[in-house]
Amino acid sequence: MALEQAAEDAVDALVVNDGRVLLVDVQGGWSLPSGIPEEAETAQAAAARAVYELTGFLVDGTSLLESGAGGAAAVVCQLLSDDPSGEAQLTAGQLRWASFADAIGVGLPAAVRTYLEGHTPV
Numbered sequence: 518m519a520l521e522q523a524a525e526d527a528v529d530a531l532v533v534n535d536g537r538v539l540l541v542d543v544q545g546g547w548s549l550p551s552g553i554p555e556e557a558e559t560a561q562a563a564a565a566r567a568v569y570e571l572t573g574f575l576v577d578g579t580s581l582l583e584s585g586a587g588g589a590a591a592v593v594c595q596l597l598s599d600d601p602s603g604e605a606q607l608t609a610g611q612l613r614w615a616s617f618a619d620a621i622g623v624g625l626p627a628a629v630r631t632y633l634e635g636h637t638p639v
Contacts, residue, residue, distance in 0.1 A: 527551045527589040530564035531629055532576050534596040538620040538633065541571060542611045547623045551589065564592035572612055573601025582628040591629050 529549040532539035540547040552567025554560060561578030568576045576594035601612075615623070617637040621630050 526553050528554055528560045528563045528567065529589050529591040529626065529629065530568045530576065530578070530594050531582070531591055531632065532568055532572075532574065532594045532596060533636075534614070537614040537616055539568075539572065539574070539596075540613045540615050540620065540623065541607055542613070543607075547613060547615070549591070549625065549629065560590045561592050564594055568594060569602070570604075571606050573603065573605030574598055575602075582632055589626065591626060591632075593632065 529551045530539075531549055539550065541550050542548075550564075550568045550571045552563055552570070554563035555566075558566070559578075560581055564578040565576050568574055574596060575598040576596055578592040578594050580593040582591040582593060601609075617633045621633050621637070625633070
């Protein structure tokens, strides 16, 4: 039950930059950076913190996406730094920038897919 609760409380960070999405390889598959909010931390702040801790990139959490029932919250984040800090938990090999179209196919949450579909260049 604790793992299920943690998954429901998690915040996914949709880091976008120049038509691309930042994906991380945490457990052998590509997904969005995510983390659990700390006490009194907003979803936007939690997303920005999780991205920095995992990847070393500075981002701002700008827009909270509507999540479906039982799904993690997702926050659209804009990239603020071109180069990651050296304090990232993940290595460069565990990070990938994917086009919006490619990211849609990796099994992202419905709200994130809808956002990407609406922002994918034709």
